[in-house]
Amino acid sequence: MSALFGTAVAVEAQKALASRVMISIAALVVGGIAVLSVGMLLGAATGDEQILAKMGPLAGVGGWAGLVGVVAQITAAGGVVAFGVALSWMFGREFADGTVGGLFALPVRRSTIALAKLTVYFMWAVGVAILLAAVVAVIGLALGYGSTDATGLGELVRIPVLVVLTALLCVPAAWVATIGRGLLPGIGATVVLVVIAQVFAVIGIGEWVPLVAPALWAITPDAVPVASLFLVPSVPLAFGVLCALAWSRLQLDR
Amino acid sequence: MSAPVQRLDVRGIVREFSGGAGVHGIDLAIAPGEIHAIVGLNGAGKTTLMRLVLGMLRPEAGTVSIDGVHLHDAPAALWAGVGQLVEHPLAYAELDGRSNLVVAARLHGIGRRHAGEVADRAIAEFDLARYAEVRASRLSLGNLQRVGLAAALQHEPRLVVLDEPTNALDPAGVILLREALLRRAAAGAGILVSSHHLDEVARIADRITVINAGRAIGALDPAGIDLERAFFAMLHADDLERPAA
Numbered sequence: 001m002s003a004l005f006g007t008a009v010a011v012e013a014q015k016a017l018a019s020r021v022m023i024s025i026a027a028l029v030v031g032g033i034a035v036l037s038v039g040m041l042l043g044a045a046t047g048d049e050q051i052l053a054k055m056g057p058l059a060g061v062g063g064w065a066g067l068v069g070v071v072a073q074i075t076a077a078g079g080v081v082a083f084g085v086a087l088s089w090m091f092g093r094e095f096a097d098g099t100v101g102g103l104f105a106l107p108v109r110r111s112t113i114a115l116a117k118l119t120v121y122f123m124w125a126v127g128v129a130i131l132l133a134a135v136v137a138v139i140g141l142a143l144g145y146g147s148t149d150a151t152g153l154g155e156l157v158r159i160p161v162l163v164v165l166t167a168l169l170c171v172p173a174a175w176v177a178t179i180g181r182g183l184l185p186g187i188g189a190t191v192v193l194v195v196i197a198q199v200f201a202v203i204g205i206g207e208w209v210p211l212v213a214p215a216l217w218a219i220t221p222d223a224v225p226v227a228s229l230f231l232v233p234s235v236p237l238a239f240g241v242l243c244a245l246a247w248s249r250l251q252l253d254r
Numbered sequence: 255m256s257a258p259v260q261r262l263d264v265r266g267i268v269r270e271f272s273g274g275a276g277v278h279g280i281d282l283a284i285a286p287g288e289i290h291a292i293v294g295l296n297g298a299g300k301t302t303l304m305r306l307v308l309g310m311l312r313p314e315a316g317t318v319s320i321d322g323v324h325l326h327d328a329p330a331a332l333w334a335g336v337g338q339l340v341e342h343p344l345a346y347a348e349l350d351g352r353s354n355l356v357v358a359a360r361l362h363g364i365g366r367r368h369a370g371e372v373a374d375r376a377i378a379e380f381d382l383a384r385y386a387e388v389r390a391s392r393l394s395l396g397n398l399q400r401v402g403l404a405a406a407l408q409h410e411p412r413l414v415v416l417d418e419p420t421n422a423l424d425p426a427g428v429i430l431l432r433e434a435l436l437r438r439a440a441a442g443a444g445i446l447v448s449s450h451h452l453d454e455v456a457r458i459a460d461r462i463t464v465i466n467a468g469r470a471i472g473a474l475d476p477a478g479i480d481l482e483r484a485f486f487a488m489l490h491a492d493d494l495e496r497p498a499a
Contacts, residue, residue, distance in 0.1 A: 010366070014349070015349065098341060106333050107330050
């Protein structure tokens, strides 16, 4: 099992590296969030009331905490979409491209291939998290927070934690892409994840809901008990098992 | 003395779909070194039969054994000795020809050190050198099919299952495939191949089974003179007989 799992991971990593999809999504996530964050901060600095309203409790927060809060606010929604699309592509493309037939009758089990896909996805998400944190650090230093708010630098750690937790929460998209046999069902599931998270956040019961807790914590750390973040892995674990089962039981009957 | 173990042994296999399509109880065997062709019209059940053999569909009744091992208790390692191409080739658009072959070799259990050599041999055998560094997304359908066939055969499987393998191939590709299958059969592989083209299968097949409406209705003699006539006569007789049955 372990040798063939390594093989499956190597194959999936080769596909992900060769594809423009994963690199493009990473660039869009990091570049898009950076540009939007700087735009919001500049808008807030000029006193734009609409932007100040969107920033909510972050409007009066400056320095690293303000920057990280704004980045977290954008990442919480935009990140789910980006990671959901990435997972939908990784799983759904095998059906859309017809390559799924070639994944039968192999000594590598299909459940192993599914877990390898999730592993490569996780490694990619960690890379995106580190890259985004590095870019935000550069933005913060460029804005002068290195000297004006040197003690606030530790706030940056919230970014990679939020990105990785957000990526983990998108695993249901992989399962839906599998049972729906394509990219679109996975993307549809991603939209549903965003809507659910928004609804829970709006009605204010999100701090113990895994889908919402990381975003609330990253935007306003004091409002969410850190223990609630430990519930987040339950989502990828449950849906990772469902994914492996779905691939194991897969039939080409549609 | 016990009977020799068949490369493939299908008994009473059933998988039915709504509307009456599917496979309704087919027996089929392939001995080591034998090329067994199945022929039939579109929708006869050839692809469904192959999918059942390869575990892509689960049967409602009947059994499939490969090298004497029943599929439902077969270890995953059994599949290392099987090569298949049913419908789409295992070729990822973002990888070039050689990388696709290396990926296929590795998924068939070939170690990292040897996968490159295996792919290079397949590139030579299927005359793919010009396309080795071309992304699959830029390959013609025929060359994509060649990559898929090379991926299915390069690990020297003991059982080969190919559905309409000459689809999109040019005449040179058809000859390369024919020679590749004859070489593997001579080395002891069992080969199951489906086709619409009777002349083509008659050139290499040891046995030809006619499939109609999800059942095996008879055999054609590969050395026969007018295969087409015999084929349609068999279908016609079966179609007349079936509603009364």
